[in-house]
Structures are given as C-alpha cells and as structure tokens.
Amino acid sequence: MLQKIEQHTCPFKMALDKLYDGVFISDQKGKTIYVNDAYQIMSGLKYEEVVGKYVTDMEAKGIYKNPVTPEVIRQGRQVNSIGKAKGGVDMLISGNPIYNEKNELVYVVVSQRDITDFQMLKQKLEVTEEKMLTAEIDREKKEEEIQYLKKRLLEKTGIIGESQGILNVISLIDKVSSLDVTLLITGESGVGKEVIANEIYQKSKTKNKHFIKVNCAAIPANLLEAELFGHVKGAFTGAIKDKLGLFQLANEGTLFLDEIGEMPVELQSKLLRAIQQKEVIPVGGSEVQKLDVRIIAATNQDLLKQVKQGKFREDLYYRLNVLPIEVPPLRERKQDIILLGQYFLNTYSKKYGKNVFISQGGFELLEDYSWPGNVRELQNIIERLVIISEDRSVADHEQISRMIYPDFKKDFSFSNEKSLWDILESVEKQLITDAIKEVGSTRKVAQRLKIDQSTVVKKIKKHGIKIEKR
Structure with missing residues (x-):
C-alpha cells in the first residue's frame, strides 16, 4: 500500500x-x-x-x-x-x-x-497610532482617530478595557471563538474569567445553542459526577428517575467548567473521556451516549503545579490546555480602571435610581490602589459607593479612601494619641502585610515595594508578620 x-x-x-x-x-x-x-x-x-x-x-x-x-x-x-x-x-x-x-x-x-499574524484589526490600530504620532497633524485630529479605532476594536466585544494586556486577550478570542477547540482560561480570582467565557460563546458558531455553566468547586464531590453526566433511576438513594447531566443539556452547545482545578482526581478520568471521545455514561448506567459539546474551562490555580503534586491528571491538563487564555490582573491594567469604574458607576446608578459621580481625586486613588480582588473588588466597591451615597452626590478622595482602606481612620487618626513614629510603624506593617497577602513571597514583596528582599525579611521578623503557605 x-x-x-x-x-x-x-x-x-x-x-x-x-x-x-x-x-x-x-x-x-x-x-x-x-x-x-x-x-x-x-x-x-x-x-x-x-x-x-x-x-x-x-x-x-x-x-x-x-x-x-x-x-x-x-x-x-x-x-x-x-x-x-x-x-x-x-x-x-x-x-x-x-x-x-x-x-x-x-x-x-x-x-x-x-496563524501568528492573525491580528488584523489590532495591527491596524498599532500602525495607525505609530503613524499619527510621527505625522505633522493637528493633535485633536490624531486623538480623535486613535479613539475611533479603539472604539471599533472594543465594539466587537463585551469586554471593557483598552490596555495592551486586555487587547491581546480580545485579539486571541477573535482567533479561536469560531474554532472547535477546547479552551482553558487562567487568571487570578476576580479578573473576569466568566466574562471571557461569555464572549467566546457569543462569538462562536454555536451561540444559538445551549451555554451551560458549572462551578466545580460549588458542588460536593459525591454529587458532581451525577451533575455532569446524569444518572439512571435507582443509581443511588434518591435517584427516583432518570436525570440528564450538564453534558447532555449542553449537547451541540458549550459547557463552561469554572474552577476546574477543584475537580476531584477520581472524576478527572471520566471528564477526559468525555472531552476526548465525546461520549458519557450516566451514573448507574451502561449505555454510552454520544455528545458534541465544546468545553471551556477556567481556573485561578497553577494546574501544572497541581500535576506535579499529583492533584491533577497530566493527560487532562494537556487536553484542556490546547489553547490557554491568560487574563491579566487589574493591577497590570491600570489604564482600564477608570473605564471599568465609570461603567460600574453608570450601571449601579441606573439600577438604584441615582446619579452618583466620582471626583478626579477619587478616580486617581482608584488607579493607585493595587486591587488584590481584581475587577470583582472594584465592582463591589462601586456598588457599595452608589448604595450609601445620596442622589447627585460626588464621591471624593477621602470617601473613596475610607472604602478601599477600611482601617484608614483607625491607623491615621491623631485622636488616639499615637506618636508619628507609632503611625509610621503601623503603616509599614500594614503595607507589608497587604503585599504578602497579595503576592505571596518576600521576593515579590520586595519587587512591589521597591526595596531589598533582605529588608523585607527583617521587617517581617520585626513586626511579627506571619506568612501563610500557599
């Protein structure tokens, strides 16, 4: 032959x-x-x-x-x-x-x-900006055209932002949404991984089919298999009739598996079979059911590290990680903070029937904050701000600072008879404690605070700060 x-x-x-x-x-x-x-x-x-x-x-x-x-x-x-x-x-x-x-x-x-050059609209934006920066044209016209191209790029998506990091994510979504390929969305908690999954679904060929979402961490391990693959009557106590699983409900559509890193190891082999063979067997059943489901998974964990620790199957990791989409944390998207803040401000002002505004100083403070809780934390802060504010009020720097630094008044008030030295010591301890919670290691804390690592170690010992193992 x-x-x-x-x-x-x-x-x-x-x-x-x-x-x-x-x-x-x-x-x-x-x-x-x-x-x-x-x-x-x-x-x-x-x-x-x-x-x-x-x-x-x-x-x-x-x-x-x-x-x-x-x-x-x-x-x-x-x-x-x-x-x-x-x-x-x-x-x-x-x-x-x-x-x-x-x-x-x-x-x-x-x-x-x-397919590395598949970024037409983004490239056009970059080329236009470069040409306009060097051309001898009116500044107002230059800015107007740049903003017009950015608006065109952002109009294609429900994702808010114009930082390079988020534009890279949008560009990648445009490439892969229409392809029948498994996707893994990674990023810290609160960065908006579900928003990315929604955007991929809306741009997919199956956008008119079912889009089923499941949080693998929210369902007890002993129930997750039946939830995903369904069960037959009598499979276990309480199974009084056959029930379809989320895979069957998502047939010909998309299934979003959030917090995939929390899935029990013993169930991962069955998930691998479902993705690889496109078939499932309900709990208690013997009949194989053929399905055509696109999988989008998401996690805030380091799956490769979990593989090395034996907490996640290597073959499942590589099956999911065909094309990873990493969503950058909000602290790396500084220029998106005002856009997101204004969007949430408009959304919740409309929801609660108020007109609430934020001063320039307030927005500057939002930009300077490190946002360990990412976009979700910003969203919660803005919603709380609208709820407690009077109609047609303006939130200033001081009001915003009380919301994002709840211990501000306690630590900095002079009425508590603290000396300047005591206040500075308290501020130093709080800054290092917050940085450790956010980035986790003394090396990264040193980078964040722009001091030597040896200095960080000494101050941790000095203030008796505990570092929790991750």
Whole structure:
C-alpha cells in the first residue's frame, strides 16, 4: 500500500514540497504514508522517522500530543485543533477525511498553518497610532482617530478595557471563538474569567445553542459526577428517575467548567473521556451516549503545579490546555480602571435610581490602589459607593479612601494619641502585610515595594508578620 501511494503521489510530490503549509497524509488505519518538507521543518521530524509509523504509536511514545488523525478516523469528518510548531509558533491544524467512490475512508490529510499574524484589526490600530504620532497633524485630529479605532476594536466585544494586556486577550478570542477547540482560561480570582467565557460563546458558531455553566468547586464531590453526566433511576438513594447531566443539556452547545482545578482526581478520568471521545455514561448506567459539546474551562490555580503534586491528571491538563487564555490582573491594567469604574458607576446608578459621580481625586486613588480582588473588588466597591451615597452626590478622595482602606481612620487618626513614629510603624506593617497577602513571597514583596528582599525579611521578623503557605 505504501509503495502504491508513493508512486501515485510522485508527480505531485514536488508541488507539495513547495507549499508553505505542512502536509501529513495517513491511510484509513492511521499509518503515515507521506509528509512534505514544510511538515518536517515544523515538527522537527525527518521523513523516515514518520512515514510507515502509526499515529497512535507516535502518540503513545509522547512524540505527538493530541493528534487530530485518530479523531478524523473515528468521527469521519473534519477536525480542527490548535498546536505549536517546533519553534513555539502557533499552528492551526486541520484534518480531513478522503473517501473513495464506495464512500469508504481511504486517506486522512492533515494540514498545518502558521496563524501568528492573525491580528488584523489590532495591527491596524498599532500602525495607525505609530503613524499619527510621527505625522505633522493637528493633535485633536490624531486623538480623535486613535479613539475611533479603539472604539471599533472594543465594539466587537463585551469586554471593557483598552490596555495592551486586555487587547491581546480580545485579539486571541477573535482567533479561536469560531474554532472547535477546547479552551482553558487562567487568571487570578476576580479578573473576569466568566466574562471571557461569555464572549467566546457569543462569538462562536454555536451561540444559538445551549451555554451551560458549572462551578466545580460549588458542588460536593459525591454529587458532581451525577451533575455532569446524569444518572439512571435507582443509581443511588434518591435517584427516583432518570436525570440528564450538564453534558447532555449542553449537547451541540458549550459547557463552561469554572474552577476546574477543584475537580476531584477520581472524576478527572471520566471528564477526559468525555472531552476526548465525546461520549458519557450516566451514573448507574451502561449505555454510552454520544455528545458534541465544546468545553471551556477556567481556573485561578497553577494546574501544572497541581500535576506535579499529583492533584491533577497530566493527560487532562494537556487536553484542556490546547489553547490557554491568560487574563491579566487589574493591577497590570491600570489604564482600564477608570473605564471599568465609570461603567460600574453608570450601571449601579441606573439600577438604584441615582446619579452618583466620582471626583478626579477619587478616580486617581482608584488607579493607585493595587486591587488584590481584581475587577470583582472594584465592582463591589462601586456598588457599595452608589448604595450609601445620596442622589447627585460626588464621591471624593477621602470617601473613596475610607472604602478601599477600611482601617484608614483607625491607623491615621491623631485622636488616639499615637506618636508619628507609632503611625509610621503601623503603616509599614500594614503595607507589608497587604503585599504578602497579595503576592505571596518576600521576593515579590520586595519587587512591589521597591526595596531589598533582605529588608523585607527583617521587617517581617520585626513586626511579627506571619506568612501563610500557599
């Protein structure tokens, strides 16, 4: 068979080897029969190392990770995925089945394409800003056009912000939303991972289908399996009838698994099967149910660290981490704080029937704050501010400071007869304590406070500050 294919493709080999895209061809059993020059360059594998080998064998040896060929053979349709080339370049991988006149699968053709330059609108914004900064034009016209392009970019999304970090996230969402690929959203608690998941769903091909959300940390471990995969009547005490799980409810749509790092290890193998084989077995049942569900997972934990600790399956990690989307913390998005603050101010003023404003000094204080609770903390602060404020009032620097530093009055009041030295000592202890809670290590505290690490260690001992292990 291999010799026959080689002879048949010989006239086209020169043309295939000239292609920019990598091409990989296997037979109906997953045995490799041809790879072009571009594929060899991208994968770092030589022709003789691949041709004649079965894809499943290569996967078992760890040479391939999550290949699409077995899925094309199993599903009999096109399968797309995102991977990385040898040099770390993002690749769009597309596998297609080839049938003969008897409608029998004979070949699987896989192509790989570099998609790193897929940022048209963002690039246009950057180029326009650069040109306008160097051109001799009126400053007002320059600013007007830049803001117009930024508005165009942000109008495409429900995500608020214009910092480079969040624009990178928006650009990545635009690339992957329409692809049938599993996504993992990472970031600290409160950064808005669910907002990102909503945006991906709204831009997906299945936006008119079900979008089911589940917090893996909110459901007891002994109930989570039945919630996800359903159960049959009599499967356990209280199972008085068959019940569909969240996977079945999300069929042909999207399932958002929030706090995936909290999923029990014993359940992770079943989740892997559901994602990999696109099938589930209800609790207490024996019948396999075929499903087509897109998975978006999210976590604020370091899953790779959990893998090393044996708390998270390595194979599930790599299946979920096909394309990670990391959402930056609010402290790294300083220029978005006023935009978000104004948005929440307008939202809650409308909700509670008030017109509440924040002074320039108040907004400056919001920008200077480190926001350990991220966007969620900002949202809560603004809502509380609107609730306690009178209609048509203006929240100033002092009012904002009392809300984000609740111990401000206690620590800085002169009525408590503290000396200047006592006040400074109290402030120093509070700053170091807050920094430790926020970043976790003395090295990072030193970076945040712009002092030596040895100085941080001495002051921790001096003030008796405890560092909790993470």
